[in-house]
Amino acid sequence: MPLQPWMKLLSVDDHLIEPPRLWSDRLPANLKEAGPRIIEQSRGEDVAPAEVWIYEGRIYPYIGLNAVAGKKPEEFGLEPTRYDEMIPGCYDPKARLRDMDLDGVWGGLSFPSFPRFAGTVFIEGEDKELARLCVLAWNDFVLDEWCATAPGRLIPLIILPLWDVQACVAEIHRTAAKGAKAISFPENPVPLGLPSFHTDHWDPVFSAAEETGMPLCLHFGTSGSAPKTAPEAPFAVTIALFGCNSMYATADLLFSPVFHRHPKLKVGLSEGGIGWLPYLLERIDGTWERHRFYQNVNQDVRPSELFYRHMHGCFIDDRFGVKARHDIGVDHITWECDYPHSDSYWPKSRAYAAEVLADVPDDEVHKIVELNTRRLYNLPA
Amino acid sequence: MSPRPESERSDWTDLDLLTREEASGRLRAEIAEIEPRLAAAESAERELLETRLRALREAVDELAGS
Numbered sequence: 001m002p003l004q005p006w007m008k009l010l011s012v013d014d015h016l017i018e019p020p021r022l023w024s025d026r027l028p029a030n031l032k033e034a035g036p037r038i039i040e041q042s043r044g045e046d047v048a049p050a051e052v053w054i055y056e057g058r059i060y061p062y063i064g065l066n067a068v069a070g071k072k073p074e075e076f077g078l079e080p081t082r083y084d085e086m087i088p089g090c091y092d093p094k095a096r097l098r099d100m101d102l103d104g105v106w107g108g109l110s111f112p113s114f115p116r117f118a119g120t121v122f123i124e125g126e127d128k129e130l131a132r133l134c135v136l137a138w139n140d141f142v143l144d145e146w147c148a149t150a151p152g153r154l155i156p157l158i159i160l161p162l163w164d165v166q167a168c169v170a171e172i173h174r175t176a177a178k179g180a181k182a183i184s185f186p187e188n189p190v191p192l193g194l195p196s197f198h199t200d201h202w203d204p205v206f207s208a209a210e211e212t213g214m215p216l217c218l219h220f221g222t223s224g225s226a227p228k229t230a231p232e233a234p235f236a237v238t239i240a241l242f243g244c245n246s247m248y249a250t251a252d253l254l255f256s257p258v259f260h261r262h263p264k265l266k267v268g269l270s271e272g273g274i275g276w277l278p279y280l281l282e283r284i285d286g287t288w289e290r291h292r293f294y295q296n297v298n299q300d301v302r303p304s305e306l307f308y309r310h311m312h313g314c315f316i317d318d319r320f321g322v323k324a325r326h327d328i329g330v331d332h333i334t335w336e337c338d339y340p341h342s343d344s345y346w347p348k349s350r351a352y353a354a355e356v357l358a359d360v361p362d363d364e365v366h367k368i369v370e371l372n373t374r375r376l377y378n379l380p381a
Numbered sequence: 382m383s384p385r386p387e388s389e390r391s392d393w394t395d396l397d398l399l400t401r402e403e404a405s406g407r408l409r410a411e412i413a414e415i416e417p418r419l420a421a422a423e424s425a426e427r428e429l430l431e432t433r434l435r436a437l438r439e440a441v442d443e444l445a446g447s
Contacts, residue, residue, distance in 0.1 A: 017398070085400070085401065086398060086400075086401070087398075087399055087400075087401055087404045087444065088443075090398060098436075098440065099440075101436070102408075102433075102436055102437065102440060339399075340398050340399050341397065341398060341399070342397050342398065342399050342400075342403060344399070346399065346404075346407065347407060347408060347411055347437070347440075348407075348411060
């Protein structure tokens, strides 16, 4: 059995739902009213009211999408919900640990929910000082409360005040000093109204990431732009193509100046799968071979070399990717669980990983499920 | 107060959470899968299975009661 009992599964992509008082417990008194807080909203007679986030007067109705008891998958849709309709492991770190134990998972890194995976909801904030403090509050919750429940098992990932580069730099250094291990960053800042990877705008942020040894985690969807072929196309088309966002991010970064200017910067592609990587790297290298001469791209380093210096992918159930692991590079593959989303295999994540990795030698399995993640995120054994 | 969010953009609209019902169902399925293995298990494995069964049953009870 290649997945040995002593190997500790580390998931690089889990999620948490923010508890209702995350911001009201941390914001200054004069900002609590405008900051994110939970209010009740009627769902009609004989139904408990929904609990929704309100932030600067705007309602954000989905605290935990589809966490509604008694619904069949075919009835899932976008609608409000309540904390008592979720499993407690969504928002309670002790319950999370119990669920991780049931799942055979040792450690996990959780992305935000209400702030969106890279904290981009705060770009919409009208009061930018409030927005900055909201970012700090989320990071403090993660560092002081969520991950402090089980240091070494709950891995701290932070978000940034993306509209202010100097504030980003300050937050990276502040949180690194408190033990942060990773930075959630948009897979493409442009659809969010922010400068691209092809400018020098982000250089101070990426330098701070290098200085603190924290990788950037690019979760698919964090650009706010989803693959969509037609207004009337079923959402299944978008879901099936979500990995394309990670392909876009890979090509974008490899043809950008980012890695040339930041030789120590590391990037983890979150939830994008891995099976597509050999094809894309071949395609990118071929493009570079033929078309670099008349374009503003680096003329000296093959893009695939940059990938192997800087980037990592991850998978839940990419069996083709596991077969193609030597074309991808075993050292560049990490594993994810995606708890508490319903596409996770909880409470059988370990058993499922063992099945998917059954034909892989022990040493490679150990790299994929644990060692590569420890190296990328600076997690001591 | 606006009745709808200013922005409907979300990066997780396809990523529904496990419901309590779905989580309980998965736990019960795992219990049903392990129980028949107990009789045939040797003592070391049996101990592991019993520990897991206990934890799974507690989790089902907690989901039902909390």
